[in-house]
Amino acid sequence: MTLNNYKNEDKVLLAVDCIIFGFDKEELKILLIKRNFEPEKGKWSLIGGFLKKEENLDEAAIRILHHLTGLNNIYMEQLYAFSKVDRDPAERTISVAYYALIDIASHDDDLIRIDSAQWFSLKNAPKLIFDHHRMVERAIARLQRRALGKPIGFELLPEKFTMRQLQKLYEAILDKKLDKRNFINKFNSLDILVKLDEKDMSMSRKGAYLFQFDEEKYRSKVEEGFSFKL
Amino acid sequence: MTLNNYKNEDKVLLAVDCIIFGFDKEELKILLIKRNFEPEKGKWSLIGGFLKKEENLDEAAIRILHHLTGLNNIYMEQLYAFSKVDRDPAERTISVAYYALIDIASHDDDLIRIDSAQWFSLKNAPKLIFDHHRMVERAIARLQRRALGKPIGFELLPEKFTMRQLQKLYEAILDKKLDKRNFINKFNSLDILVKLDEKDMSMSRKGAYLFQFDEEKYRSKVEEGFSFKL
DNA sequence: TCAAAAGTGTTCTGTTTACACCCATGG
């Protein structure tokens, strides 16, 4: 018959860490910053900060990302709460990780001024503080499952892109080579792309047709999900 | 050039709420308790409590479940952190939801003494406090995705069960009728069941063969996942 | 003898995979 007015319960620091995935035509990258406070000052870290009383976690993630990088209007999704007792040696902290996908090229301007933030390809990212590497691992796993269950790409690609870029994106996420024809057929059958008359001439002499997402159809496919075997 | 020693950051109460799914041969149910403290005393609620400084979230979930229901050795999985600013009117609280699957029959003895805990079928569960209904919704969605991506059932069924029980479990989770022959064929092709010589005579005159999971094969299928379209 | 649940295979259809050649162009 407890009378619980919450007064005797422990309170903790609640951190939010962001795994920001970017794609730059060839490779999947993550955005890291050099930490400028103790502990672990000077080491590479995910972008992170603390939840404030007057905001929810989604808002905190957006605020923190914006504050540290200048990035705006980034859609983020909650990943997992990490809570090992000694994960942060300085103080008991629980961290809720968020992940996001962005097109590196179209956000470079925002980022270029932030000298402590830097893109690293997944393969040769530096060692990270605390349990941040586990966050990244889990984010990659989630991204892969995600890529097979919904179309992604709207967030990671520029507005206009070639089929080859789209395929490279999937190859980067899934970390395997895909068959060109099967990929195109599959994607076309989803009926979410619009072929433009324009060509991208930067990659070949022949040029490659540019595509755009049909935003409405894309959104509805994202809603309903689908099964994408590759 | 912030010098951040964490001292100025807000601390919050971190709750853990548990969505306990049970299965009793026909229906999917959830375990609720009548809340015995303010606010919302006397209302139905998920099983919940607060994280303590010296434990991680998984441990807290196990402790809370055990403390309120007597249930032991229940495997739980983290679902999502709910953080709307005014979700708990009494105080700013973030709640990390966990969900679990258990076989009702084999845990009835533990539970029978706890008069404030009760099983409700999903369809006619009572109104819940705070945002607990959203937690349940999300847990159901997760459970459904889960059921299609990994074999489940080990947790929700008694050790020996009939094919019909297994099928009913999947029907309850996915909330749709499945074809008997296709279901059996599919499950057999996974090669994780052992057919016993025993029959269950309680459901029919003819009797139905009992099966067991081959624990080793089951575990490895759980690891790797699979794609189960039904 | 019949009601109630158990058990069992085949066909059809759609999806996934594997695979190779010509095209357009700038240098």
Add this chain to the structure above:
DNA sequence: CCATGGGTGTAAACAGAACACTTTTGA
């Protein structure tokens, strides 16, 4: 004129969906 990347279709294998009748036995 040729090197480079772009574009295209088909056949074979596999997985999923639909479907109906026989068996057992306790009452």
